[in-house]
Amino acid sequence: MVRIENGRLQEHPIIDFERKKEVTIYFNGKPIKAFEGETVAAALYAAGVRVFSRSFRWHRPRGFFCAIGKCSACMMEVDGVPNVRTCKVYVRDGMQIRTQSGFPSAEKDAFSILDDVIDLVFPHGSHYKKFTSTKAVRNFMLKRMRKFTGFGNPPKVVYGGNAEYERIDTDVLVIGGGPGGMSAAINAGKYGAKVLLVDENPFLGGQLVKQTHRFFGSAKHRAGTRGIKIAKILEDELSKLENVDVRKETRVFGIYNGEAGAVQGGEKLLRIKAKKIVVATGAYERTLIFENNDLPGVYGAGGVQTLMNVYGIKPGDMGLIVGSGNVGLILTYQLMQAGVNVAAIVEAMPRIGGYFVHAAKVRRLGVPIYVRHTILKAIGKNSVEAAIIAQLDDKWQPIPGTEKKVDCDFICVAVGLSPTHELLYQAGCQMKFVPELGGMVPLRTKYNETTVSGLYVAGDVAGIEEATAAIMEGRIAGIHAAVMLGYGGDEAKEELDEAVKDLEEFRAGPFGEKIICGLEKCVLESEVTI
Amino acid sequence: MKYLERGYLEKDELPPFPSRERLMKKSVAYIECPQPIPCSPCYESCPADAVKMENINDPPEVDYEKCTGCMKCIRVCPGLAIFMLRIREDGKGEVTLQYEFLPWLKKGDRVKLLNRKGEEIGEGVVNWVLPPERNDNTSLVRVEVDENLIFDVRAIRPVGDINEG
Ligand SMILES: Cc1cc2nc3c(=O)[nH]c(=O)nc-3n(C[C@H](O)[C@H](O)[C@H](O)COP(=O)(O)OP(=O)(O)OC[C@H]3O[C@@H](n4cnc5c(N)ncnc54)[C@H](O)[C@@H]3O)c2cc1C
Ligand code: SF4
Ligand code: SF4
Numbered sequence: 001m002v003r004i005e006n007g008r009l010q011e012h013p014i015i016d017f018e019r020k021k022e023v024t025i026y027f028n029g030k031p032i033k034a035f036e037g038e039t040v041a042a043a044l045y046a047a048g049v050r051v052f053s054r055s056f057r058w059h060r061p062r063g064f065f066c067a068i069g070k071c072s073a074c075m076m077e078v079d080g081v082p083n084v085r086t087c088k089v090y091v092r093d094g095m096q097i098r099t100q101s102g103f104p105s106a107e108k109d110a111f112s113i114l115d116d117v118i119d120l121v122f123p124h125g126s127h128y129k130k131f132t133s134t135k136a137v138r139n140f141m142l143k144r145m146r147k148f149t150g151f152g153n154p155p156k157v158v159y160g161g162n163a164e165y166e167r168i169d170t171d172v173l174v175i176g177g178g179p180g181g182m183s184a185a186i187n188a189g190k191y192g193a194k195v196l197l198v199d200e201n202p203f204l205g206g207q208l209v210k211q212t213h214r215f216f217g218s219a220k221h222r223a224g225t226r227g228i229k230i231a232k233i234l235e236d237e238l239s240k241l242e243n244v245d246v247r248k249e250t251r252v253f254g255i256y257n258g259e260a261g262a263v264q265g266g267e268k269l270l271r272i273k274a275k276k277i278v279v280a281t282g283a284y285e286r287t288l289i290f291e292n293n294d295l296p297g298v299y300g301a302g303g304v305q306t307l308m309n310v311y312g313i314k315p316g317d318m319g320l321i322v323g324s325g326n327v328g329l330i331l332t333y334q335l336m337q338a339g340v341n342v343a344a345i346v347e348a349m350p351r352i353g354g355y356f357v358h359a360a361k362v363r364r365l366g367v368p369i370y371v372r373h374t375i376l377k378a379i380g381k382n383s384v385e386a387a388i389i390a391q392l393d394d395k396w397q398p399i400p401g402t403e404k405k406v407d408c409d410f411i412c413v414a415v416g417l418s419p420t421h422e423l424l425y426q427a428g429c430q431m432k433f434v435p436e437l438g439g440m441v442p443l444r445t446k447y448n449e450t451t452v453s454g455l456y457v458a459g460d461v462a463g464i465e466e467a468t469a470a471i472m473e474g475r476i477a478g479i480h481a482a483v484m485l486g487y488g489g490d491e492a493k494e495e496l497d498e499a500v501k502d503l504e505e506f507r508a509g510p511f512g513e514k515i516i517c518g519l520e521k522c523v524l525e526s527e528v529t530i
Numbered sequence: 531m532k533y534l535e536r537g538y539l540e541k542d543e544l545p546p547f548p549s550r551e552r553l554m555k556k557s558v559a560y561i562e563c564p565q566p567i568p569c570s571p572c573y574e575s576c577p578a579d580a581v582k583m584e585n586i587n588d589p590p591e592v593d594y595e596k597c598t599g600c601m602k603c604i605r606v607c608p609g610l611a612i613f614m615l616r617i618r619e620d621g622k623g624e625v626t627l628q629y630e631f632l633p634w635l636k637k638g639d640r641v642k643l644l645n646r647k648g649e650e651i652g653e654g655v656v657n658w659v660l661p662p663e664r665n666d667n668t669s670l671v672r673v674e675v676d677e678n679l680i681f682d683v684r685a686i687r688p689v690g691d692i693n694e695g
């Protein structure tokens with residue numbers, strides 16, 4: 001058994017949680033204990049808060065989902081600023097947090113009754129037609145409606161900081177500090193290119209920071225090393241390169257003809273002129289359609305990993321995992337390591353999607369794996385209390401009579417990821433829908449350069465794969481960028497060929513087949529010479 | 531690939547058993563990793579050249595005669611797929627497995643023995659551990675079991691663990 005205090009794990013077989021200074025934050029006026037370094041959402045979760053917001057129209061309860069700033073289910077008012085994603089801001093002593101939808105609060109929302117009746121009294125689109133007689137009425141009602149829907153109040157405070165502006169010139173800009181981006185920065189940097197690496201998080205590592213298990217691959221690719229350690233190893237390598245500048249808490253919002261706009265620390269605007277840009281922005285989690293899939297307690301698998309492995313917060317007592325890919329299987333094992341029970345894993349396909357060895361290690365601890373099964377609905381009023389699962393027939397339809405109720409207090413959706421590709425669209429890259437790679441991905445050369453000259457991709461944003469492949473892609477993109485800028489000479493060119501070969505070999509097995517099949521659809525044929 | 535419908539291996543899917551004679555000599559690595567995946571630490575770590583693998587995607591195959599029982603492979607396998615097996619002169623069996631749960635187990639602890647499906651098939655006693663701090667937080671635990679259980683015991687739980695599934 002793992003010791004828990006205040007919703008937080010006090011011990012863990014793999015991770016040492018170093019909690020920093022204790023602080024007090026106020027949630028709807030009520031003091032809550034938190035630790036520096038925790039996000040607001042994590043601290044609230046540890047304190048037992050499950051309802052983070054209400055949906056606009058029906059006032060249905062919403063909890064967090066992704067925990068990495070991609071879904072907006074966790075928006076609240078923080079220190080007077082509305083619509084803040086609380087999973088991306090860190091606690092500060094005295095911070096005032098308010099839910100912005102629901103009356104009197106999101107948790108106990110008198111308007112939740114609307115879930116049943118709103119279509120009768122206020123049909124879709126009626127806000128365009130009703131209350132428009134005079135300007136005064138319209139303005140008055142607009143304010144009421146805004147409050148009602150929970151879009152947040154206009155800020156009550158005037159921004160008091162010092163907005164700064166900085167121009168930066170660099171050879172290579174790398175966007176995203178996950179394994180793909182770090183590897184690109186290291187490999188461009190080691191041949192002498194001037195590199196700037198930015199990441200919106202206050203830490204590097206991307207998704208690696210929650211991977212407590214040992215990685216697969218060969219020793220050359222750091223197999224047998226835990227993901228969390230791989231992140232540290234890469235960061236150490238980066239810090240040894242003097243020509244690589246790293247800026248954390250820096251988010252790129254646009255790429256304009258070789259220049260990127262970014263905001264650092266929420267205050268400083270950066271205009272970054274780069275000869276080459278590597279986009280390594282990773283991926284976000286998909287969700288699944290089933291009844292009540294918006295109920296608090298239905299979480300993304302990665303969201304639960306973040307909560308548990310980064311912040312050391314216990315997600316619940318009994319989980320149900322939907323999806324048996326490696327993420328679902330690994331998460332199951334990690335939950336058990338944190339002392340959380342897993343009721344079952346359900347998988348719609350006729351067989352387990354991830355590695356057999358990952359499945360075997362939870363199966364032998366007694367976790368049932370139901371293939372050809374799906375979740376039909378989540379049950380619960382303000383948060384998950386149970387789920388109904390059922391068997392599927394050959395046409396993917398639930399077989400009547402096979403429904404089973406599974407008691408659980410949270411559900412993890414582990415049904416795959418989609419590339420975080422917005423910047424690529426915006427920059428004008430040619431995109432293509434390739435299901436094998438997880439969705440819309442950019443066309444690219446075998447050196448990972450997109451149709452926008454000098455713009456590269458690496459890692460999950462180029463196609464959902466895994467960390468080892470992300471590192472290998474980063475290596476290719478980084479070296480190619482350096483070579484094209486005249487760095488590294490023959491040695492770099494040789495390494496580039498080797499890097500391409502390494503990746504081909506890595507993908508040669510059955511698990512690489514799908515990727516190769518996807519790549520055939522989006523790798524540009526035109527042979528690039530270097 | 532029936533095993534992918536279940537998450538465990540049935541008897542007829544298991545790798546060949548080492549002979550009783552071999553098991554009596556010293557402990558031997560028994561690897562349950564049938565699926566081609568890009569993984570090779572077992573192969574790379576083996577100093578005796580006992581793990582056969584031509585390509586990183588090949589499932590490993592152990593040459594039981596070459597295996598010296600040195601345990602290098604079980605220390606690093608990320609799939610927790612390797613078990614050291616032995617039959618002692620007194621007829622008792624021993625299974626060594628990787629263990630990553632709290633509380634950490636110590637010599638003398640009694641444990642429940644689980645098979646590949648998580649079913650309880652008896653009790654055993656821990657008679658040796660490699661503590662977690664000496665192996666990157668993956669402890670190795672050796673349990674003493676009935677001789678006829680060495681091909682079935684694949685997981686353990688401390689007796690009295692509240693977390694029983
Ligand atoms: C839940 C989960 C479990 C996984 N388990 C495994 C596993 O066991 N083994 C394995 O090999 N792989 C695993 N993976 C996959 C692996 O973690 C990813 O493939 C790998 O992290 C991808 O690396 P990346 O560098 O492409 O992206 P990420 O690691 O996602 O990093 C992207 C980074 O970009 C930053 N970013 C995004 N947009 C911007 C912007 N506009 N400006 C600035 N920064 C930005 C993000 O903050 C993030 O840090 C898992 C993934 C997930 C989600
Ligand atoms: S126990 Fe030692 S000799 Fe035997 S397979 Fe493993 S590493 Fe090789
Ligand atoms: S190290 Fe373990 S998981 Fe990897 S191939 Fe060898 S036995 Fe399989």
Ligand code: FES
Nearest residue numbers: 067069071072087
């Ligand atoms: S944006 Fe905060 S939980 Fe998704």
